[in-house]
Amino acid sequence: MKKYLIIICVLIAAVPMLTGQVNNSANEDKSSIWENLKNDRFSDKVLNVYNNEITNNQFRFSRPALFEQQSDKGSFSIGAYAAANTQYFVTEGEGEGLHFVFQNINFYGHSSFHNDKIKLISNIGFDLNTNALRIEEAAMSIEFHPAFQLRGGIILPPMGYFNQNGDTPVSNFIDLPMSSSTIIPPRFSDVGLGVSGYVDLEERMAITYELYAVNGLQNEIVDNDIPRTAIPLGASTNIFRADNNSKLSYTGRIGLHLKSLGEIGLSYYGGAYNTTAIDEIEVDKSRSLNITAIDGQFAVANVLLKGEFVLANIDVFEGFGQLFGDRQIGYHLEVNYPILTAIQLFGNTDNQLDVALRYEKADYNVGVFEQTSTNIFDQTTCLRLGAALRMGSKSTLKANYTYMWENDILGNQAKTGGIQFGYATYF
Amino acid sequence: MRNLTYYVTIISILSVLACNSILPGEVEENEVLDGTIEGLSLEEQIHFGEGDEAFAEIFTSEMGLGPIFVETSCISCHVGDGRGHPFSELVRFSHIDAQGNVDHLESLGGPQLQHRSILGYDAESIPNEANGQTSLLGPPVTGLGFLEAVADEDIIALADPDDLDGDGISGRVSYVFPPDYYEPFAHNISNNEGKYIGRFGRKAKAVNLLTQSVEAYQQDMGITSEFQPAEPEGSNIAPHEPDISTDELQAVVFYLQTLKVPPRRNENDPAVLRGEAIFTNINCSGCHTPELTTTDFITEGLSNKTFHPYTDLLLHDMGPELDDNYTEGSATTAEWRTTPLWGLGLATDAQGGNLFLMHDGRARSIEEAIEMHGGEASNSRDAYSALSAGEQVDLIAFLNSL
Numbered sequence: 001m002k003k004y005l006i007i008i009c010v011l012i013a014a015v016p017m018l019t020g021q022v023n024n025s026a027n028e029d030k031s032s033i034w035e036n037l038k039n040d041r042f043s044d045k046v047l048n049v050y051n052n053e054i055t056n057n058q059f060r061f062s063r064p065a066l067f068e069q070q071s072d073k074g075s076f077s078i079g080a081y082a083a084a085n086t087q088y089f090v091t092e093g094e095g096e097g098l099h100f101v102f103q104n105i106n107f108y109g110h111s112s113f114h115n116d117k118i119k120l121i122s123n124i125g126f127d128l129n130t131n132a133l134r135i136e137e138a139a140m141s142i143e144f145h146p147a148f149q150l151r152g153g154i155i156l157p158p159m160g161y162f163n164q165n166g167d168t169p170v171s172n173f174i175d176l177p178m179s180s181s182t183i184i185p186p187r188f189s190d191v192g193l194g195v196s197g198y199v200d201l202e203e204r205m206a207i208t209y210e211l212y213a214v215n216g217l218q219n220e221i222v223d224n225d226i227p228r229t230a231i232p233l234g235a236s237t238n239i240f241r242a243d244n245n246s247k248l249s250y251t252g253r254i255g256l257h258l259k260s261l262g263e264i265g266l267s268y269y270g271g272a273y274n275t276t277a278i279d280e281i282e283v284d285k286s287r288s289l290n291i292t293a294i295d296g297q298f299a300v301a302n303v304l305l306k307g308e309f310v311l312a313n314i315d316v317f318e319g320f321g322q323l324f325g326d327r328q329i330g331y332h333l334e335v336n337y338p339i340l341t342a343i344q345l346f347g348n349t350d351n352q353l354d355v356a357l358r359y360e361k362a363d364y365n366v367g368v369f370e371q372t373s374t375n376i377f378d379q380t381t382c383l384r385l386g387a388a389l390r391m392g393s394k395s396t397l398k399a400n401y402t403y404m405w406e407n408d409i410l411g412n413q414a415k416t417g418g419i420q421f422g423y424a425t426y427f
Numbered sequence: 428m429r430n431l432t433y434y435v436t437i438i439s440i441l442s443v444l445a446c447n448s449i450l451p452g453e454v455e456e457n458e459v460l461d462g463t464i465e466g467l468s469l470e471e472q473i474h475f476g477e478g479d480e481a482f483a484e485i486f487t488s489e490m491g492l493g494p495i496f497v498e499t500s501c502i503s504c505h506v507g508d509g510r511g512h513p514f515s516e517l518v519r520f521s522h523i524d525a526q527g528n529v530d531h532l533e534s535l536g537g538p539q540l541q542h543r544s545i546l547g548y549d550a551e552s553i554p555n556e557a558n559g560q561t562s563l564l565g566p567p568v569t570g571l572g573f574l575e576a577v578a579d580e581d582i583i584a585l586a587d588p589d590d591l592d593g594d595g596i597s598g599r600v601s602y603v604f605p606p607d608y609y610e611p612f613a614h615n616i617s618n619n620e621g622k623y624i625g626r627f628g629r630k631a632k633a634v635n636l637l638t639q640s641v642e643a644y645q646q647d648m649g650i651t652s653e654f655q656p657a658e659p660e661g662s663n664i665a666p667h668e669p670d671i672s673t674d675e676l677q678a679v680v681f682y683l684q685t686l687k688v689p690p691r692r693n694e695n696d697p698a699v700l701r702g703e704a705i706f707t708n709i710n711c712s713g714c715h716t717p718e719l720t721t722t723d724f725i726t727e728g729l730s731n732k733t734f735h736p737y738t739d740l741l742l743h744d745m746g747p748e749l750d751d752n753y754t755e756g757s758a759t760t761a762e763w764r765t766t767p768l769w770g771l772g773l774a775t776d777a778q779g780g781n782l783f784l785m786h787d788g789r790a791r792s793i794e795e796a797i798e799m800h801g802g803e804a805s806n807s808r809d810a811y812s813a814l815s816a817g818e819q820v821d822l823i824a825f826l827n828s829l
Contacts (some may be wrong), residue, residue, distance in 0.1 A: 319543060372781075
C-alpha cells in the first residue's frame with residue numbers, strides 16, 4: 001500500500017510541474033477559490049466549517065489569530081483555541097453526576113518568510129492523558145513549488161480528516177467521532193519528514209497530497225490494561241517522540257478537492273509498532289499495523305455532510321489470542337444544517353444556529369470466536385444530536401445529546417445516554 | 428433575535444426533558460447479579476467495594492500478569508458476576524493410565540492450559556501425553572458466601588453414596604486435602620484421613636473461597652500471592668515478591684462471600700409455580716436441592732439464613748455422557764459437583780445474549796442441558812422427556828425464574 005501511495009504522490013507532484021499546469025502563486029489560487037465558494041451561495045458558516053482554505057493540508061495556516069502581522073515578505077500570527085463543557089451521562093440508570101470537563105487548550109503560531117515560501121508552524125496543547133503541556137506540532141515547510149513542499153519536524157500525520165482539522169470550534173459536536181479518536185489516535189503527532197502539495201487539474205478541481213516518514217507508534221497498542229487493541233495508546237507521549245524500534249512508519253493522504261463542493265480523501269498509515277528486542281535480547285518479531293481511511297466533506301444546498309471510514313489491521317502477538325483484535329473498523333456520517341442564519345447578536349449578524357446529526361460505529365475486534373464461531377463484539381454504536389450557535393467564525397456554543405450502545409467482547413450490551421453543553425472558541 | 432430565542436428555548440426545554448425521558452433507565456434490581464447481601468456494616472460495605480474493585484482489576488505484564496495466562500482479570504471469566512463464556516474457558520488436561528492413576532502432567536505445564544502469554548514467552552499447548560481434557564466455564568460468583576457457610580454436617584446429611592433410598596441418586600461428599608495455608612472455619616470438620624469437604628469448583632476440589640481464589644489468581648492469570656508464591660507450571664520464572672497483596676486478596680474473598688444471592692423473578696407466576704412442582708415431581712431436586720441453611724459465619728447477614736441455591740454440593744456420577752476422562756480432587760472422571768441453578772435465568776445477560784450451559788458450554792439451551800444429563804440424573808432426564816409439551820414449558824419457565 002505505501003509503495004503505491006509514494007508512487008501516486010510523486011506522479012501527482014511531478015506531472016504538473018513538468019507540464020507547467022500549476023499556478024504560479026498559491027495566494028492567487030486561494031483567493032480565486034474563496035470567490036468561487038462565495039459565489040456558490042454557501043453561507044459563511046458552511047465555508048468556515050468546510051474550511052476556508054484550499055486544502056486539508058493548508059487549513060492550519062489560516063486559523064483565526066489573536067495577533068497577526070503581514071508584510072510583503074511574509075507573515076506572523078499567533079492564536080489559540082479552547083473548549084470546555086458540562087455533561088451528564090447515565091449508563092443503565094447509573095450516572096456519574098453533572099460535572100465539568102475542560103477539553104483542551106491549544107496555542108498555535110504560524111510564520112512565513114521568503115515570500116511565504118518558508119513556513120513555520122507550531123502547536124502546543126494540553127494533553128489530557130498525561131496532564132502535561134505537549135508539543136503537538138513544530139514543523140518547517142519549504143515551498144519549492146505549490147505542487148512540492150518539503151515539511152519536517154513534529155507533524156500531524158494526515159490520517160483521515162480530523163487529525164489535522166480537529167479544532168474544537170470547527171465542529172458542531174463536543175466529542176470527536178469515535179473512528180477519529182479511538183481507532184485513529186486523536187491529535188496524533190509524530191516526528192517526521194515528508195512532502196506535500198496541491199495541483200489544480202482544472203479551475204474547480206484540485207488534487208492534494210501529503211506523504212511523510214515518521215517514527216511510528218509503539219507497544220502500548222497491545223500492552224495496555226483495557227485490554228483491547230488500542231491504537232491511540234501507541235502514540236508516543238515522549239516530548240520528542242522517541243523511536244522504539246529503529247523502523248520508520250509511513251503515512252500519507254491524497255485528496256480530490258472539488259472546489260465549491262467538497263473533498264474526498266484516501267489516507268494511510270503503516271509501519272512496525274513494537275519493540276523487538278530489550279537489552280539486545282529478541283523478545284518478538286517485528287509487527288506492523290496498517291490503517292486506511294476514506295474521508296469526505298461535502299457542502300450541498302447549505303447542508304454540510306462529513307463522513308469517514310477507517311479500517312485498521314494490526315499484527316497482534318499470537319500469545320494474546322483473541323483478547324486483542326487484529327482488525328478494527330470505524331465509521332461515521334454527519335449532517336449539519338444551519339436553521340437560522342444572519343442572526344443579530346451583540347451587534348453582529350455573522351451568527352447562525354446549526355442543527356446536526358451524527359451516526360457512528362466502532363468495532364474494536366472484528367471476527368468470530370474460535371470456540372463458538374459467534375461474533376466477537378467489543379463495539380460501540382452511537383447516535384448524536386447537536387445544536388450549535390456559531391458566533392462568527394471564532395466561537396461556538398454547543399448542546400449535544402448522545403445515545404450509545406456499548407457491547408463488551410462477548411456482546412453484553414450497556415446503554416449510555418448523555419447531555420452536554422459546551423463552548424469552543426478561538427481567541 | 429426573536430427566532431434565536433425561540434429555538435434556544437425549545438432546545439433547552441427538550442434537553443431538560445431529555446434528562447428524564449430519553450436517558451437509559453436503571454435496570455431492575457432483580458435483573459442484575461451485582462449487589463451486597465443485607466445487613467453489612469459501613470465498614471463491611473467499604474471492604475466489599477474494595478473487593479469489587481479488585482475483582483475488576485485488569486492485570487498487565489507490569490502488574491504480574493503471566494507470563495502465561497488464560498485471562499487478564501477475575502471479571503473476564505465472571506462477567507457481571509455471572510456465568511462464563513467459552514471464550515474464557517479453562518482447559519485442563521491429564522494422563523490417566525490403565526490402572527486409573529491420574530498424572531496431571533505438571534512437568535509439562537498441567538493440569539491447566541495457559542493458552543495465552545505475555546510478550547517474550549510462548550503460550551502452552553496441550554502435550555501429546557495427555558489422554559483426557561475438559562473445558563470449564565467460570566460459574567456465577569453470586570451467593571457463594573452462603574454456600575461457604577453451610578455446615579459440613581448438613582452436606583454430609585444430604586449424601587447417599589450407596590443409594591440407600593433407592594432413587595438412583597447416590598451423591599457423595601468430596602473429601603480433599605486442603606493446601607497448607609488452609610484454616611478451617613468452626614463448621615468445617617475433617618474426616619479420619621485429615622481431608623476436608625471440597626465444595627467449590629466443578630469437581631468440588633476447593634475447600635473454601637480463599638483457596639479457590641488463590642488458585643484462580645495463580646492458574647488463570649499468573650498472579651502470585653503470599654499463599655501461592657509460585658508462577659504456574661511451565662512459566663520458568665524464578666520466585667519473586669507476590670503480585671498481589673494479601674489485603675487485596677482477602678478483599679476479593681470478602682466480596683465473593685458477601686455478594687447477594689441471585690434474585691428470583693416471576694416466582695408467583697402460575698406457570699412458574701407449576702414448573703416448580705414438576706421440578707420436584709421428576710426429582711430434579713434430588714441433586715439440585717432447593718433449600719439449604721447456613722450456620723454462624725463471618726457476618727450476621729450470612730449467619731443462620733435459609734437460602735435456595737438448588738445444589739447439594741455433592742459429587743454425582745453423570746454417566747459417560749459427561750465423562751471427559753479428566754478429573755481432579757476426589758471426583759471420578761464422570762463425577763461432577765451439582766451446579767447451583769440459581770441465577771440460571773440471568774445467564775444470557777453475561778453470555779452476550781446467548782446461552783452456554785453445562786460445564787463446558789456445550790448446551791445452547793436449558794432443554795439441551797437437561798437432555799445431556801446422564802448417570803444418576805438419567806431417571807429425571809427421562810421423566811422430563813415424558814412430560815407433555817406444556818409441562819416442559821412450565822418447567823423451563825420455573826428454571827428461567829431462578
